[in-house]
Amino acid sequence: MEQVxxxxxxxxxxxxxxxxxxxxxxxxxxxxxxxxxxxxxxKTSLLRLCAGLLPVERGDATVLxxxxxxxxxxxxxxxxxxxxxxxxxxxxxVDDNVRFWGATVGATPDEVAGAMDRMGxxxxxxxxxxxxxxxxxRRRTALACLVxxxxxxxxxxxxxxxLDAAGRDDLDATLRQAAASGATVxxxxxxxxxxxxxxxxxxxxxxxxxxx
Amino acid sequence: MSPWRIARLVAAKDLRIERRSxxxxxxxxxxxxxxxxxxxxxxxxxxALTRVAPGLVWMATLFSLVxxxxxxxxxxxxxxxxxxxxxxxxxxxxxxHGKAMALAAQLAVLEAVLLAAAMVxxxxxxxxxxxxxxxxxxxxxxxxxxxVGTLYGGLAAGAKGRETLLPLLMLPVVAPVLIGxxxxxxxxxxxxxxxxxEGWPWIGLLALFAVLFGAGxxxxxxxxxxx
Amino acid sequence: xxxxxxxxxxxxxxxxxxxxxxVWLVVFGxxxxxxxxxxxxxxxxxxxxxxxxxxxxLAFIVTGIASACYLIPRTRSLTWDRIAGAxxxxxxxxxxxxxxxxxxxxxLSWNTYWTWDSRLTTTAFLFITYIxxxxxxxxxxxxxxxxxxxxxxALIAVLEVPLVHFSVTLWRPLHQDESVAKGxxxxxxxxxxxxxxxxxxxxxxxxxxHRQRVMxxxxxxxxxxxxxxIAERRSEVAR
Numbered sequence: 092m093e094q095v096x097x098x099x100x101x102x103x104x105x106x107x108x109x110x111x112x113x114x115x116x117x118x119x120x121x122x123x124x125x126x127x128x129x130x131x132x133x134k135t136s137l138l139r140l141c142a143g144l145l146p147v148e149r150g151d152a153t154v155l156x157x158x159x160x161x162x163x164x165x166x167x168x169x170x171x172x173x174x175x176x177x178x179x180x181x182x183x184x185v186d187d188n189v190r191f192w193g194a195t196v197g198a199t200p201d202e203v204a205g206a207m208d209r210m211g212x213x214x215x216x217x218x219x220x221x222x223x224x225x226x227x228x229r230r231r232t233a234l235a236c237l238v239x240x241x242x243x244x245x246x247x248x249x250x251x252x253x254l255d256a257a258g259r260d261d262l263d264a265t266l267r268q269a270a271a272s273g274a275t276v277x278x279x280x281x282x283x284x285x286x287x288x289x290x291x292x293x294x295x296x297x298x299x300x301x302x303x
Numbered sequence: 304m305s306p307w308r309i310a311r312l313v314a315a316k317d318l319r320i321e322r323r324s325x326x327x328x329x330x331x332x333x334x335x336x337x338x339x340x341x342x343x344x345x346x347x348x349x350x351a352l353t354r355v356a357p358g359l360v361w362m363a364t365l366f367s368l369v370x371x372x373x374x375x376x377x378x379x380x381x382x383x384x385x386x387x388x389x390x391x392x393x394x395x396x397x398x399x400h401g402k403a404m405a406l407a408a409q410l411a412v413l414e415a416v417l418l419a420a421a422m423v424x425x426x427x428x429x430x431x432x433x434x435x436x437x438x439x440x441x442x443x444x445x446x447x448x449x450x451v452g453t454l455y456g457g458l459a460a461g462a463k464g465r466e467t468l469l470p471l472l473m474l475p476v477v478a479p480v481l482i483g484x485x486x487x488x489x490x491x492x493x494x495x496x497x498x499x500x501e502g503w504p505w506i507g508l509l510a511l512f513a514v515l516f517g518a519g520x521x522x523x524x525x526x527x528x529x530x
Numbered sequence: 531x532x533x534x535x536x537x538x539x540x541x542x543x544x545x546x547x548x549x550x551x552x553v554w555l556v557v558f559g560x561x562x563x564x565x566x567x568x569x570x571x572x573x574x575x576x577x578x579x580x581x582x583x584x585x586x587x588l589a590f591i592v593t594g595i596a597s598a599c600y601l602i603p604r605t606r607s608l609t610w611d612r613i614a615g616a617x618x619x620x621x622x623x624x625x626x627x628x629x630x631x632x633x634x635x636x637x638l639s640w641n642t643y644w645t646w647d648s649r650l651t652t653t654a655f656l657f658i659t660y661i662x663x664x665x666x667x668x669x670x671x672x673x674x675x676x677x678x679x680x681x682x683x684a685l686i687a688v689l690e691v692p693l694v695h696f697s698v699t700l701w702r703p704l705h706q707d708e709s710v711a712k713g714x715x716x717x718x719x720x721x722x723x724x725x726x727x728x729x730x731x732x733x734x735x736x737x738x739x740h741r742q743r744v745m746x747x748x749x750x751x752x753x754x755x756x757x758x759x760i761a762e763r764r765s766e767v768a769r
Contacts, residue, residue: 168392178387
């Protein structure tokens, strides 16, 4: 089993504040790991660190074979991060957005269509400008962009927020399918119900550290 | 994916956003025209206006540049899209060139409108012998402005609490463009009895500026984004 | 680590040398050196103005070199970043002094507070550019982020300033009066000027060393604050 994420006593700082105060975490390929913990615990920072966005202040961090302390940029094409914001262009349509992201990795029109299909975005929603979508629809568009980019590690920060029950179940199914087809998924959520239906493993985060 | 392909993608995306939102046509162009009118109020002398028209056109361009740069990066910051591009490992050089190209295109439209406004409001007249110089001036100056704007925009615009930093950082840097473009434009238009031959050396300065900041920006943009 | 004074034996000797140099400068500049034939007593501003300008440009060059040293991976060290920042602060101060004294001198000699000659204009631009640089240093973030950002901005400024100077020179060729003012300096005046430059250079080094050390302590406080903050964050869990 490939070790996709290996963090050892990692400290990360944002504006002088230690958002991660010695975090240790291991994730294997194909897992769906749920990070649980209250707001401010460091879940978001953990995800951003794995995405190569947060510099490693202290400790060791290796993601998909890349040592983040040395070159955190190298991990980025391999990883898909979906944070509180969706990373979409509000003035463009759903179709425009997914196509743009697909084009950055040279995706074929079929792949683009497939990604939109999986998120239920083909048809009525495709030509709608993103600013006019509901929060849940925007979230699905963002996920479609993630799918089309063929990311191997999915880092999702509160992805269920704003989705209705059907949407959440859909999302879980998508995530399970992604894990089955080789991706590894790490989800941060403070919703306890997801633990049973989605995750293969639940991990508690508090005080910038991962509870053993 | 080569930086060049990324650049074309990003440029096309930026121009598509403008096509859908019409912010430039509805807000920035009127702003630029307004600046030209306000200059006339301030200077209140028709002869003086015609004489200083080249300078006013480029000043209005610089003010509008600040607004354009803020807009092009606000679009990225609104939903953290630039962050997403960086996360995805998209080559920053490609992003830099793409946004610079789109910015240059928008600047070109803006400058054309300003020139037309100068012809109408300040009674500027184009001369046949100066047309080539005028065209080259606009092209080369626009490139330099686009590179500088994109570079500093990456640092200062869009990110909260930093918008006010943009004019302070950017305007001193584009001073050589202001000087060079204004002098070359004067030579092209025959203001103050200047001849086109006096204008061409200034093109050298503008070209040097564009090359330096094109290269410098390509190299530095990635580091500035990597926050 | 308890914060202590930033002086060492070297800086104390240096400080003494600065004081001596300044006294020499005052004596030579205000007393011994002669009046200018044309400008009279007013020329004495030169003994502050020219060394200030020299110091400002020196500081600017040091900031550029230090920034480059930080960006090169092999020599990367936060000390270079602090040197760059300290030098920029000193540079801005002396650029301000240069501009003000230059303006006063202009008023005395030619009855204008400002002329658009290339040197003065470039200095004004350098001044504004460095204020922008200091603003970028104040943006916050980790020490490494601050260092990288400001180093990039500083190097762009190194590109920009010659361009500005070049374009302003083409725009307004060296002001005529200036060559007159510089052309006829007697030996004693030249010597006084030389004393001034030496004294100011020593002052610059002294200020740089102290300011760099204070910055180092500020950064260490921030780091120590980090350890305390880490400990406090970990204790959140215990609650």
